Amino acid sequence: MKNGFRQSMAWLHTWTGLLVGWLLLLIFMAGTASYYREEISRWMRPELPATTVSTDVAAERAVHYLQEHAGQAETWFVTLPDPRNPAMRMFWRNPESVVKPPVEGERRRRGGGRFGDATVDPNTGEKLEARETRGGEFFYRLHFDLHYIPVLWARYLVGFCAMFMLVAIITGVITHKKIFKDFFTFRKDKGLRSWLDFHNVSAVMALPYHAMITYTGIVTLMVMYLPWGIKAAYPTDEDAFFSEAFGGMPEVSAPAEGRAAPLPIQQLLDSARTHWKGVDVSGFSVTSPGAANAVIDIRQRDGRRLSIDTPALRYDMVTGKLLMESPASGAATATRGVMYGLHLAHFADWGLRAFFFLSGLTGCLMVASGVVLWAVKERPKHAKSGRIGFGLRLVDALNIGAVAGLPIAFAAYFWGNRLLPLQLPERADAEVSVFFYAWGAALLAAFVWPKRVMWTWQLYLGAALFALLPLLNALTTHAHLGVTVPAGDWVLAGFDLVMLAFGAMLAMCGWRMQRWTPPLSAAEKKKRAAAAAAGSAVAMEAKA
Template sequence: MKEGFRQSMAWLHTWSGLLVGWVLFAMFATGTSAYFREDITLWMKPELHQAQTHAVAPAEVAERAAARLQAVGDKSPRWFISLPDAQDPTARITWAPAPAPKGDKAPKNQRRRFDSETIDPATGEPMAKARQTRGGDFLYRFHFDLHYMPAIWARWIVGVCAMFMLVAIISGIITHRRIFSDFFTFRPRKGQRSWLDGHNATAVLALPFHLMITYTGLVTLMFMYMPWGTQSAYKGDEKTFFAEVFPSSAGDAKPSGERVALAPLGPMVAQAMAHWQGTPPGRITVNQPNDANATVIMTRQGGSTVSHKQPVMRFNGATGALLGTSGDELSGAMQTHGVLYGLHVASFATPFIRPLFFLCGLAGCAMVGTGLLLWAVKERQKHAKALAKGGRVSFGLRLVDGLNIGAVAGVPLAIAAYFWANRLLAVDLPDRQAAEIAWFFKAWGFVAVLGLIRPTRGLWQVLLVLIGLAFGLIPVLNAFTTSTHLGVTLLNGPWPVAAFDLTVLGLGLLFLFSAWMLHKHQPKPKASKVAAQRKATAAKTAAPAPTTVAAPQADKPAPSRGQPFLDGDGLAEAQGS
């Protein structure tokens, strides 16, 4: 602390942000897209774009869904029914695989997949077979589960990065004494000063959001990061704890073996809506259907409150009698956890608030990206003299430059490639959803390798143009591959498809504008210095060097092929380094 408290916080802010900044950027980018994951999923399933959009009573939808489940999964031990809502006009049914016959031993660690269908709420019939895709769920899961690794490892990595992020935000507030006044100041073409102004502006613009989203992200996985309280209170019985905290996911008694017809779901839905003042269930879980021990669990549809925890009603599946309710009145701790969780996932957000969350997420991406680039710009200016004399950048700076390109340019291009793969891959391709995800990582890996090989200003320009075209041409791709292009959706819907096309078009224009600005403000050597250097070079080759005092050298030699170039007006690059 010899340098003072504020200076120590500046050091902490720099390194806590830099060391995990590349992972944080990927988390912010994919997490921001998750605010519209249902809309993304709908866009990526064009076969469902013609779904019925007129209102159907929730009780009728539940009855039709149950009838369909009786036809396709009557031996299943568990059913799930997702009722239509404002974001998804379709209904979805999911059923667990039937138990394996006695004596048939399944391989250990082999997870049995659930089956699912999307049905028309008006008829209960399955809709046109949609292409296999993870849709927006992949981007949502990636921002906290990553991919190609065990989920528990990924969540620990994400949690550590989020803790670093929280430290970086708090130390940044302490460090920038004039942070709010600097928010209204932007000085373009000033090198490090411009990057710092941009970093401050994007940070302060959505500062409450940044603090909220980082802290609540840790809260969502608090039972994994800090399990000691529950372990002590429940003596290690985690199943009982989760059954009390999350009643909708609790298991039920084993099947009795006595087959009893499932009671109609319509009256149960009507009773639940009356109890919840007209709010319908969002999810219905049927445990042990067609058995004497069957139970039906109805969870209220979200959006009516900020809290993510919704009340639950339990019914006897054989008789339809109400067994009990839970969650109508939560304890202070439960309500706090539910509100913080709800703030993170924005389950309460209206069509007007959700875009605001999305814009704040984009500001978070810009904050992390400008912070990473700012470190590289500052480090180059420390070695300005050595670079001007033809020196090479250090391995550490070159590595950071390459990782910056791999993250800040690689992740957006990977997301765009994911959308392109959805339309270009064959619809009947085996394991199609895995192929889409593979193209996400192929594009990301391609950019990362390029960045590590040649982290130059020219590569930034090329990649920004490529990203802009990749996003901006998605509506054109949609027009050539489906009948629900902007000319149709803007007039007749579905509106989420139109909103998706307009959003990616706006992102494409933003990246193209960034590429144009980078080209426009590309630093150029001064003509007088170039002429002076050429004159001095010609004099040396034409006559022997004088034995008296040598002619003065130019202050800064002009950059040439194979030499580094540094200028305060923009990003510096080391050609050939």
């Protein structure tokens, strides 16, 4: 630390941010989009109707559908509709005795026929034939699984990036001794100073959010990152730890006995609401449906509860007797549940969710401006030598491919949802491929020509893809702004309007980049001043 503590922290801040900055930007962008993964999934399945029935009616139709199509199943799992997800999603597990072997030449179903699933319209109780898509779930998984990388390695890599991000946040606070003054300072068209001001403002504006989301992201996978305590306490049976710490309701192991008619599902749901003092139900699971000893586990809906741990009640489905409720968590498990809940923000209403989303966008701007700032600071050094070094050229290409290229990939993913044939085999995987093909093309173009004009072209392309998305939606589906706004369907209408806003924002960035003139270095200013003075002297001599 020969340069002093603060200078050492500045060095550490620069390099911890730069080394993982481009991957952090992907993680931040995908994670920010995940706040609206249910809304994204609904837009990407325009065939889904809006829910017009109560929870009780939907649950009754779910039970009727399962009795008709999965009456022999061992277990039913039902997720009831809510304002963010209008369809019912259900799964069931068939006993081994009824699983049919695959017909020769026919593609074997995932799970070997042991599991079934359906998306059902709660208004009619009929199965919905919606297009195959991963929807917003793709972004959620992408931000910690990175899709193509093996899951274990991806999560270690994301955890490594999160630790670097946490170090960058702490060292950034230490480095800026006038951090709150810097928050109110922005000097326009001042070159390096303007980039630094923008980075400071975007960092300080949502600093508590940045620290919270980074730390809680590490906590969500803490058991994977720090397994030694579990190995010490449970040397021969690690599964016992997970059962005790996160087990929730114990699994029902008793075999089905006899047959008996269950109580009406509405009566059981009413009993659960009464027990929870009016809190609604999000779904339920039934073990041994139709049997005399059938039991139902009813899950509480996310509301103002901060923790991700979901309370549940278990009833005898024939007598209606309350058998048990989910056990109370210990202090450590409850703390982990709150941390996890803060990270996912399932508790947030529409206003708080929008605040989290905007804070996430601010985090994206902070990371993007940080990696660009390094290149802006380094360029004058390379200008003195008369050549651009490999390191700066590499950073320039990665900056263009990540900062300008990732919005192209996000928009291309939505375009793929509307343009790919509805009956295309493995259609959901094809949509994901569109995302990575578009991003790969943007990165390749950036490496071929890492110049300022490439910034402009990619920003304008991203602007066009986002701004034209509502038009594409209108040409390919019935769920466009002309229908959704009059109907007051603000989930679908809001998606289209946000796409227009993103298009306008990227277009403004492209316009600024197109007209931006890099500021002169000190040496260039001195050289031009000397030339101007010499010219003035010659003019005065000629005049004399």
